[in-house]
Amino acid sequence: MEKAFKNLVRKDYPYLCGGKLLLAVSGGVDSVVLAHLCHLAKLDFSIAHCNFNLRGDESDGDEKFVVDLADSLEVEVYTESFDTLNYAENNGVSVQMAARELRYEWFAELSSSVHFDYTLTAHHANDNLETFLINLIRGTGPEGLAGIKNNKNEIVRPLLGFTRKEIEAFARKRNYKWREDSSNTSDKYMRNKIRQQIVPVMEELNPNLLDSFARTQAHLQESMDLVEDYISLLYPKLVQKDKYGYAIDIEFLKKVPNQKQILYQLLKTFGFTEWNDVYDLLDAQTGKMVLSDTHRLIKDRKKLLLTEHNENSVGKEYSIGREEELVMIPGMGSFHISEVEKRGQASENCIYVPEHKLEFPLSIRKWKKGDFFYPFGMKGKKKLSDFFKDEKFSLPEKEHTWLLCSGKDIVWIINHRADDRFRVENSDSRILKICIT
Amino acid sequence: MEKAFKNLVRKDYPYLCGGKLLLAVSGGVDSVVLAHLCHLAKLDFSIAHCNFNLRGDESDGDEKFVVDLADSLEVEVYTESFDTLNYAENNGVSVQMAARELRYEWFAELSSSVHFDYTLTAHHANDNLETFLINLIRGTGPEGLAGIKNNKNEIVRPLLGFTRKEIEAFARKRNYKWREDSSNTSDKYMRNKIRQQIVPVMEELNPNLLDSFARTQAHLQESMDLVEDYISLLYPKLVQKDKYGYAIDIEFLKKVPNQKQILYQLLKTFGFTEWNDVYDLLDAQTGKMVLSDTHRLIKDRKKLLLTEHNENSVGKEYSIGREEELVMIPGMGSFHISEVEKRGQASENCIYVPEHKLEFPLSIRKWKKGDFFYPFGMKGKKKLSDFFKDEKFSLPEKEHTWLLCSGKDIVWIINHRADDRFRVENSDSRILKICIT
Numbered sequence: 001m002e003k004a005f006k007n008l009v010r011k012d013y014p015y016l017c018g019g020k021l022l023l024a025v026s027g028g029v030d031s032v033v034l035a036h037l038c039h040l041a042k043l044d045f046s047i048a049h050c051n052f053n054l055r056g057d058e059s060d061g062d063e064k065f066v067v068d069l070a071d072s073l074e075v076e077v078y079t080e081s082f083d084t085l086n087y088a089e090n091n092g093v094s095v096q097m098a099a100r101e102l103r104y105e106w107f108a109e110l111s112s113s114v115h116f117d118y119t120l121t122a123h124h125a126n127d128n129l130e131t132f133l134i135n136l137i138r139g140t141g142p143e144g145l146a147g148i149k150n151n152k153n154e155i156v157r158p159l160l161g162f163t164r165k166e167i168e169a170f171a172r173k174r175n176y177k178w179r180e181d182s183s184n185t186s187d188k189y190m191r192n193k194i195r196q197q198i199v200p201v202m203e204e205l206n207p208n209l210l211d212s213f214a215r216t217q218a219h220l221q222e223s224m225d226l227v228e229d230y231i232s233l234l235y236p237k238l239v240q241k242d243k244y245g246y247a248i249d250i251e252f253l254k255k256v257p258n259q260k261q262i263l264y265q266l267l268k269t270f271g272f273t274e275w276n277d278v279y280d281l282l283d284a285q286t287g288k289m290v291l292s293d294t295h296r297l298i299k300d301r302k303k304l305l306l307t308e309h310n311e312n313s314v315g316k317e318y319s320i321g322r323e324e325e326l327v328m329i330p331g332m333g334s335f336h337i338s339e340v341e342k343r344g345q346a347s348e349n350c351i352y353v354p355e356h357k358l359e360f361p362l363s364i365r366k367w368k369k370g371d372f373f374y375p376f377g378m379k380g381k382k383k384l385s386d387f388f389k390d391e392k393f394s395l396p397e398k399e400h401t402w403l404l405c406s407g408k409d410i411v412w413i414i415n416h417r418a419d420d421r422f423r424v425e426n427s428d429s430r431i432l433k434i435c436i437t
Numbered sequence: 438m439e440k441a442f443k444n445l446v447r448k449d450y451p452y453l454c455g456g457k458l459l460l461a462v463s464g465g466v467d468s469v470v471l472a473h474l475c476h477l478a479k480l481d482f483s484i485a486h487c488n489f490n491l492r493g494d495e496s497d498g499d500e501k502f503v504v505d506l507a508d509s510l511e512v513e514v515y516t517e518s519f520d521t522l523n524y525a526e527n528n529g530v531s532v533q534m535a536a537r538e539l540r541y542e543w544f545a546e547l548s549s550s551v552h553f554d555y556t557l558t559a560h561h562a563n564d565n566l567e568t569f570l571i572n573l574i575r576g577t578g579p580e581g582l583a584g585i586k587n588n589k590n591e592i593v594r595p596l597l598g599f600t601r602k603e604i605e606a607f608a609r610k611r612n613y614k615w616r617e618d619s620s621n622t623s624d625k626y627m628r629n630k631i632r633q634q635i636v637p638v639m640e641e642l643n644p645n646l647l648d649s650f651a652r653t654q655a656h657l658q659e660s661m662d663l664v665e666d667y668i669s670l671l672y673p674k675l676v677q678k679d680k681y682g683y684a685i686d687i688e689f690l691k692k693v694p695n696q697k698q699i700l701y702q703l704l705k706t707f708g709f710t711e712w713n714d715v716y717d718l719l720d721a722q723t724g725k726m727v728l729s730d731t732h733r734l735i736k737d738r739k740k741l742l743l744t745e746h747n748e749n750s751v752g753k754e755y756s757i758g759r760e761e762e763l764v765m766i767p768g769m770g771s772f773h774i775s776e777v778e779k780r781g782q783a784s785e786n787c788i789y790v791p792e793h794k795l796e797f798p799l800s801i802r803k804w805k806k807g808d809f810f811y812p813f814g815m816k817g818k819k820k821l822s823d824f825f826k827d828e829k830f831s832l833p834e835k836e837h838t839w840l841l842c843s844g845k846d847i848v849w850i851i852n853h854r855a856d857d858r859f860r861v862e863n864s865d866s867r868i869l870k871i872c873i874t
Contacts, residue, residue, distance in 0.1 A: 136650070137642050137643050140656075141656050198639070202570075202573075205631075206574045208576075212576025213573070213576070222579075226667055229693065230664070230666065233667070257662075257666050258659065258666055260659070262663065264656075264659065
């Protein structure tokens with residue numbers, strides 16, 4: 001295996017030679033073997049060990065073991081202690097997921113602070129097959145079957161071409177020591193079942209199982225690459241970035257086959273789970289929406305609007321006193337109030353109002369149900385909901401629209417329309433110019 | 438299950454009501470249950486049974502059982518006897534594959550001769566999972582994992598939403614009789630192992646395995662649909678049909694990402710197995726080729742030419758006597774020889790030659806190594822290989838080029854160039870016009 005590893009590095013991972021490498025070592029047989037192999041191949045590496053504190057003394061024993069291993073190989077070692085259970089609880093994730101997130105976060109930190117070119121992990125061929133089977137059993141999207149891409153990325157997995165059997169046999173032959181992990185998380189329970197009861201039957205049916213699985217998975221990965229290429233090709237025609245998020249063009253989408261699958265591919269990273277509801281939006285009424293934990297998808301005429309949840313500004317109110325000439329409003333810009341000689345031309349950003357009609361402090365708030373105003377240039381009053389409808393405002397546009405108010409009256413639908421009650425008459429003497437920039 | 442089946446038909450397979458259906462019944466529990474369910478749902482169906490003669494008396498017993506079942510349900514029954522072993526041997530396929538091919542061929546025949554709208558088979562949810570695992574264990578392309586599409590096609594599989602357990606429980610509850618199959622083909626051996634040793638462990642880890650597997654596979658199928666859509670989109674720019682097959686535009690291919698995967702998708706149905714050799718063709722010299730059992734892929738400058746093997750005309754020779762005025766040459770057209778008053782304008786399809794220089798019978802043959810001729814209008818002789826090179830003939834073009842010969846001399850590279858030795862001089866009295874149409 002030593003020779004095979006050296007050949008592999010020369011042929012498939014030439015960039016590892018001369019690079020500064022960070023090796024993730026748990027103390028288990030796989031990572032211990034990888035550490036020895038890297039040492040034998042004279043690679044320039046340091047060791048990183050995470051103590052997840054999940055198994056008390058045993059965890060500390062693992063840490064000590066890895067520090068001793070690093071000493072004996074005469075390489076640097078970095079260790080970090082995590083409160084994994086707490087992290088899992090606070091973030092609402094499983095213990096395995098917590099450990100995973102903490103590990104990769106810390107590796108990324110180390111890589112950038114100490115500067116490592118690549119991080120190496122000891123995943124091997126059986127890990128890949130086991131993960132495939134775990135995902136298959138639990139149910140998964142195609143990405144869960146296609147597995148991790150082992151390309152020239154920051155995380156390198158040079159043992160993917162070796163089996164667990166080969167690695168263990170090599171460790172025994174060389175009399176390497178390693179630590180056994182006594183934990184039994186649900187992930188590990190499943191992995192053990194698969195390892196002990198499923199994979200052996202599969203190997204009995206095909207002795208070259210791991211080889212042919214690697215090819216099968218590579219083919220699957222290739223198909224997923226093509227799906228990505230296809231979506232990238234459609235993307236510029238299909239999706240426009242707009243002020244509040246993304247707009248998906250339903251008319252274009254309906255011209256291509258398999259709309260639902262494309263929608264799934266476009267939206268799969270935004271946390272939606274009710275996919276049938278998402279698909280139904282295509283033919284739903286304007287205003288219908290589907291929520292994920294982080295995002296909203298809203299039907300708006302011929303578009304689907306994807307925006308982040310934006311609850312922070314609902315109910316917010318700012319007030320502007322007479323003496324303040326410049327007021328910053330987060331997410332909107334700044335208000336300037338100045339007295340002018342005579343009324344100028346109103347624009348999207350500026351209005352002119354007679355001072356005596358205003359009741360200070362003015363307030364700035366969002367639209368609420370029942371709001372009405374007197375559109376500039378018209379005599380009658382109008383509900384804001386009707387104004388929004390006539391102007392074809394989307395829901396995010398409505399939500400992002402601010403109102404300048406004097407007492408209970410709307411003075412200005414900011415950036416959109418002034419109120420007729422506050423128009424400047426020829427008789428008015430003190431005129432204020434109110435601008436937002 | 439009766440109610441569930443009736444609801445399913447009404448909701449998902451409404452086209453089965455009122456259609457004329459052909460039901461494939463082996464006599465096993467699945468197909469027997471399907472027959473009873475169709476009867477209970479008052480569908481208009483006939484039964485088809487294949488006797489593959491693989492288990493002697495037992496096979497005949499199955500046939501009798503199915504005929505009796507049809508009688509008891511008062512529906513028509515069609516049976517056919519196959520020499521499966523012989524077919525497998527003659528066609529170099531496995532016994533399972535032979536049975537599969539014979540079955541579907543016969544169903545198609547029956548459907549068109551008796552006229553059935555749909556053929557129904559009794560595949561259920563476990564079949565799909567087992568087939569997935571068989572393909573996974575043996576190694577497969579993504580299509581092997583994505584499974585059979587159960588859409589409105591000629592073959593309908595209405596039990597895919599039911600598990601083996603449900604089907605067997607229903608059969609026992611209703612006291613239906615069925616036949617057990619004692620055969621043990623390698624396919625069946627594998628399926629049994631999977632059924633008895635792998636699937637139960639998977640179900641222990643996820644009691645809703647079959648449901649979540651169905652969703653996983655549907656997602657995979659959807660991704661494969663997108664891959665197909667992508668290839669269809671690229672196809673018109675990437676592939677031109679030409680006289681002898683298809684030409685793939687390497688320059689266009691090199692502009693898109695993941696060329697190898699696209700090449701795989703384009704060529705996967707043509708029997709190639711040495712994919713690395715296929716990929717290497719992209720940068721190979723003109724003339725390099727890769728063979729499959731049925732096709733050849735040839736590098737030709739900026740194209741890859743895909744043609745069928747075309748060995749039937751190699752070495753073929755036709756002869757044309759003086760008295761014959763019209764000779765048909767298969768795959769080329771027909772030769773006309775006529776005497777004319779004076780030499781006309783030669784064209785792609787016609788030449789003029791002085792009769793006294795010809796040695797009858799003339800012969801028509803393909804190019805062979807060492808051939809040379811005297812190009813019309815030139816004094817010197819030229820190797821045919823050089824002529825082909827200068828004219829940038831592709832290999833299929835060379836192979837499809839016929840030569841008209843008089844004795845050992847080439848008179849005409851048909852449709853391309855006449856030989857100068859056979860030019861008409863002013864002194865020649867008897868002039869023949871030779872045309873191919």
